[in-house]
Amino acid sequence: ETGVTQSPTHLIKTRGQQVTLRCSSQSGHNTVSWYQQALGQGPQFIFQYYREEENGRGNFPPRFSGLQFPNYSSELNVNALELDDSALYLCASSSPGTRAGEQYFGPGTRLTVT
Amino acid sequence: GESVGLHLPTLSVQEGDNSIINCAYSNSASDYFIWYKQESGKGPQFIIDIRSNMDKRQGQRVTVLLNKTVKHLSLQIAATQPGDSAVYFCAENNTGGFKTIFGAGTRLFVKA
Numbered sequence: 001e002t003g004v005t006q007s008p009t010h011l012i013k014t015r016g017q018q019v020t021l022r023c024s025s026q027s028g029h030n031t032v033s034w035y036q037q038a039l040g041q042g043p044q045f046i047f048q049y050y051r052e053e054e055n056g057r058g059n060f061p062p063r064f065s066g067l068q069f070p071n072y073s074s075e076l077n078v079n080a081l082e083l084d085d086s087a088l089y090l091c092a093s094s095s096p097g098t099r100a101g102e103q104y105f106g107p108g109t110r111l112t113v114t
Numbered sequence: 115g116e117s118v119g120l121h122l123p124t125l126s127v128q129e130g131d132n133s134i135i136n137c138a139y140s141n142s143a144s145d146y147f148i149w150y151k152q153e154s155g156k157g158p159q160f161i162i163d164i165r166s167n168m169d170k171r172q173g174q175r176v177t178v179l180l181n182k183t184v185k186h187l188s189l190q191i192a193a194t195q196p197g198d199s200a201v202y203f204c205a206e207n208n209t210g211g212f213k214t215i216f217g218a219g220t221r222l223f224v225k226a
Contacts, residue, residue, distance in 0.1 A: 042218050043216045045214060099163055102148075107155065
């Protein structure tokens with residue numbers, strides 16, 4: 001059983017550019033959540049995808065968007081990057097029947113916006 | 115608004131001692147409270163959770179206590195080991211189950 005994987009590991013972008021981050025969920029998991037973790041802070045919920053549809057969203061602007069594919073992998077897209085978007089982006093997968101909050105995180109993608 | 119916060123940003127304990135990490139929350143409507151451990155370079159790892167209708171739950175070397183009267187959550191780690199060194203986050207999950215709200219974290223240092 002493979003765990004949650006994310007790519008790339010690190011990324012440097014310039015303000016105003018667009019970025020796509022990728023996540024492969026753990027085998028058997030059909031729900032993926034994305035979080036933004038600023039340095040020294042706890043993760044902040046961006047949104048969740050369940051069966052290819054957005055299932056809930058946190059307080060993030062529309063320039064943060066996502067997709068989930070039939071194999072349950074997911075992408076996070078951020079348009080018009082701002083300096084404050086610099087953070088660790090985490091995805092987490094879970095499956096029906098698990099307790100709320102029992103989600104499995106990937107190692108994250110470190111995004112730096114200059 | 116909703117918030118989950120921690121009393122102490124860092125905690126240093128001697129190897130073999132028990133550790134207690136505290137957390138305050140403000141949303142009385144949350145159904146679950148969760149503790150995560152995050153080691154350097156890794157994503158958070160689920161440790162243990164507790165439902166809002168429980169006061170105590172035990173796992174392997176860990177115990178979570180919930181005091182709804184004062185909206186307080188704690189994580190107790192027995193016989194703390196060097197491998198327990200990490201940042202610990204308390205979190206809460208809302209009724210819909212899709213949004214987990216994390217606190218800022220406590221860094222635990224274990225001295226050998």
